[in-house]
Amino acid sequence: KTYRIAVIPGDGIGKEVVPAAIDVLNKVALLDGRFQFEWTTFPWGCDYYLETGSMMPENGIEILKQYDQIFLGAVGMPELVPDHISLWGLLIKIRREMQQSINVRPAKLLQGLPSPLRQPNGFDFIVVRENSEGEYAESGGRIHSGQDEIAIQNAIFTRKGTERAMRYAFELAKARRQHVTSATKSNGITYSMPFWDEVFSEIGKEYEDVGKTSNHIDALADFLVMKPDNFDVIVASNLFGDILTDLGGAIMGSIGIAPAANINTEGVFPSMFEPVHGSAPDIAGRGIANPIGQIWTGKMMLDFLGYEEAGTHILNSIESTLTQGIKTPDLGGTATLREVTDAVLQYLESV
Ligand code: NAI
Ligand code: MG
Numbered sequence: 001k002t003y004r005i006a007v008i009p010g011d012g013i014g015k016e017v018v019p020a021a022i023d024v025l026n027k028v029a030l031l032d033g034r035f036q037f038e039w040t041t042f043p044w045g046c047d048y049y050l051e052t053g054s055m056m057p058e059n060g061i062e063i064l065k066q067y068d069q070i071f072l073g074a075v076g077m078p079e080l081v082p083d084h085i086s087l088w089g090l091l092i093k094i095r096r097e098m099q100q101s102i103n104v105r106p107a108k109l110l111q112g113l114p115s116p117l118r119q120p121n122g123f124d125f126i127v128v129r130e131n132s133e134g135e136y137a138e139s140g141g142r143i144h145s146g147q148d149e150i151a152i153q154n155a156i157f158t159r160k161g162t163e164r165a166m167r168y169a170f171e172l173a174k175a176r177r178q179h180v181t182s183a184t185k186s187n188g189i190t191y192s193m194p195f196w197d198e199v200f201s202e203i204g205k206e207y208e209d210v211g212k213t214s215n216h217i218d219a220l221a222d223f224l225v226m227k228p229d230n231f232d233v234i235v236a237s238n239l240f241g242d243i244l245t246d247l248g249g250a251i252m253g254s255i256g257i258a259p260a261a262n263i264n265t266e267g268v269f270p271s272m273f274e275p276v277h278g279s280a281p282d283i284a285g286r287g288i289a290n291p292i293g294q295i296w297t298g299k300m301m302l303d304f305l306g307y308e309e310a311g312t313h314i315l316n317s318i319e320s321t322l323t324q325g326i327k328t329p330d331l332g333g334t335a336t337l338r339e340v341t342d343a344v345l346q347y348l349e350s351v
Helices: 014-033 044-051 060-064 084-099 158-174 193-202 217-226 240-252 292-305 308-323 337-350
Strands: 002-010 036-041 068-074 103-106 124-132 140-143 150-153 180-185 211-216 233-236 260-261 271-273
Touching: 002 014, 014 036, 014 068, 014 292, 014 308, 014 337, 044 084, 044 103, 060 084, 068 084, 068 292, 103 158, 103 240, 124 158, 124 240, 158 180, 158 193, 158 233, 158 240, 180 217, 193 211, 193 240, 211 217, 217 240, 233 240, 260 292, 271 292, 292 308, 292 337, 308 337
Parallel strands: 002 036, 002 068, 068 271, 124 233, 180 211, 180 233
Antiparallel strands: 103 124, 103 260, 140 150, 260 271
16 A cells, blocks of 8 residues: 655754655665555745745645645744744644644653663653644734733633544543543643533543543652653643643653644545654754654654554664664763664664
């Protein structure tokens, strides 16, 4: 089977890590034999904006809808284009218009990678982040000026969107270690978070065998550092999930290895696979970005397409590479992006 994938490398290190991950996915496809990829690259992003005045063409979404899935690097060149323009003009626009309402972000202690926390038991959890509303709703405004100025940002939680996130988390937990933790803040946020808690408990009744815990986001941030092995699936609103998953990257050793998938749960539109990290302008163009986040993101795409075995080979090859000490500088090593990628390719061949 051939999958047609729209590729958007985007900006900064996105342009470096995406080709590396495509090399790995092509290799896995070749070795597996049951599937292959047909990649179509779109040069959309901040350079495109500086030339044309928009982040993607007007019919960009229509173009993307013709593909099976989307593989994206990162978006943002904050020194040249303000982030709210670049992100909302491409990344968030795709998430919203393709109704990719769930963002799945695993965090796991990999072999060969001592966690900065030296967790004796390791950890392996997945954050299910609501991806379409919540604190990132486009509702609010600014009124008055000077000393009287007021900025208002409304968080919007719909029953449909909240139930969808909860169900996704419980379904995922059923196939894992049977536990869901809800990230809340109903002691401080008086309308949306009590509603979030209610929906968690209502949907939870449909899943009798799955354990349930509710933690306030501040305590949860503490627990993820101090005892991350306590967690299986965590369900969180858009903002809380965003923050917890950078934390997930940090306790894995680097945000450069954290993967993510933006899922259109209805399967009407393509889903989009893009790592947690951004365009890292501070290290872009030097060939030293860590490609593992993008490669692991490619594994998530394989899992989504139903080739979990092939995905497991990728993760094993990543772990073998790390175990050999082949690491980019963000993990304390001296290897380049290319050296890490070549090592992963080599391990793939040897299994
Ligand atoms: P960032 O994730 O790009 O970088 C944060 C820090 O982590 C930097 O020190 C960077 O060097 C390091 N880092 C990130 N990925 C790495 C990798 N693969 N290998 C080694 N080191 C890595 O976040 P930052 O600096 O806040 O944002 C930079 C730009 O990216 C901004 O324009 C921001 O809006 C955008 N951004 C885009 C995202 C996306 O496209 N999904 C997500 C987050 C930020
Ligand atoms: Mg983020």
